[in-house]
Amino acid sequence: MATRISDNIRLGTFVLGGLFVLVLLLYMIGRNEHLFGTTYVLKARFHNAQGLVKGNNVRFSGIQVGTVRKITIEESTQIEVTMSIDKKMRRVIRKDAVVSIGTDGLVGDKVVDITPVSLICSLARDGDTLTTKPVVSLAALLDTLDHSGRDISVIASELKMTVQRVNRSAIWSLLDDSTVPADIKVTLSNIRQASGRASVMAGGLDRLVQDMRAGRGAAGILLADTVLAGDIRQAGKRIRLAGETADSLIGTLKNVAGDVQAGVAKNNGVVHALLYDTAIIEKLNTSLDHIQKGTEGFSQSMEALKHSFLLRGYFRKQEKQKKKNK
Structure with missing residues (x-):
């Protein structure tokens, strides 16, 4: 009788222990699935669930904060994922958080990742739908x-x-070609020399400009001398006046030439008479002949006077005076 009671006690203890372990396991599983804890619901919509199933984990910045409660097809291109989130995350997850589907490891189960964006947006409430990021398959x-x-x-x-x-x-x-590097070196050397010469020339030009500004040198004197500048201006005015006078003279000559041309064309005027009137030409020739004859007669008369006894002494004195002057 005592042995039977002892066996019953052992059996009862074993059954109670098994029930305790079963309840503990159920509690642990339910806690992991957020069945017994306080949770709230957040939603997200995807075009492709990428093999996501009910019960997959939900992570916030790599920390597990919930599970996938339900997956429903809202439209032909929209899949709504309902997530159970620990209520402790009410003060953490905000409405601008981005939801994406990832993988636990390289080839592990699918997980839902919630990534924070800012700290100024309002907190997400129960039933809110968060923004999603396209899934790269x-x-x-x-x-x-x-x-x-x-x-x-x-x-x-x-x-x-x-x-x-x-x-x-x-x-x-x-x-x-092995000679190319040497040629390039020579070219670079020539370029450096040319650059040095250009630098020297630039320095000389700079000094020349400074001297001109300071009034040194011929160019500086020309630029700084106000009297010379005034003389140059006066010379320019005179040249301009001479040009105007020349223009006027040319105009006058053009008018004279026009008058002459008009007179020749109209068969009148002095020029026409001198060029085309034969009577005047004959008279001029006759006058020139008379003048020439008169000149020859005058020369003969002077020669005769030189040999005259009355004026011979005078002409001799004149010749002696000329010889002395020479």
């Missing part, structure tokens, strides 16, 4: 890598063709 990444690989292949092929062209061109022979 592994397939999209592989597709992008595939396109990048193709582009790299094309670039490598074109680069190979370019290198082959360079090897066959004159550029490669120029680069392979």
Whole structure:
């Protein structure tokens, strides 16, 4: 009888212990799933859930703060994810926080990541829908890598063709020429020398400008001498007046030439008579002949007077005087 009671006590103790362990496990599971704690609901909408399922963890800045409670299809392109968040996060998560779907590790379960943005936005309330960030899928990444690989292949092929062209061109022979570096050094040396000369010339020009401003040197005197400047202005005025006078004289000559041309065209005037009137020309020739004859007669008369006994002494005195003067 005592043994039977002892067995019953052991059985009861074992059952009570098992029930206690079962309740503890249920509590731990429920606590992990936020079944027994105080929570509030936040929502997010995605175009692609990326394999997210009910019960996946929700993290805020890498810290687990809740679980996925429900996933529903709102529209043909919208999937709403309802999250149970620990009420302690009411004072942390704000309305401008960004929600995205990530992976726990490299190939682990899907998780929902909540990333804070600012500290000035108002806090999120129960039932609010947060902003989401587009999910980058592994397939999209592989597709992008595939396109990048193709582009790299094309670039490598074109680069190979370019290198082959360079090897066959004159550029490669120029680069392979051992005398080119020496020529480049000589050219650079000449450039440095030319630069030095240009610097010296610039310094000389600067000094020349300073001397001109200070009134030193011929150019400075010309620029600084106000009397000379006045003389130059007066000379310019005289040249301008001489030009005006020359213009007037040219105009007068043009008028005279016009009058002469008009007289010649109208068969009158002195010029026309001198050029075309034969009677006047004959009279002029006759007058010139008479003048020449008169001159010859005068010369003969003077010669006769020199030999005359009355004036012979006078002319001799004149000749002696001329010889003395010589």
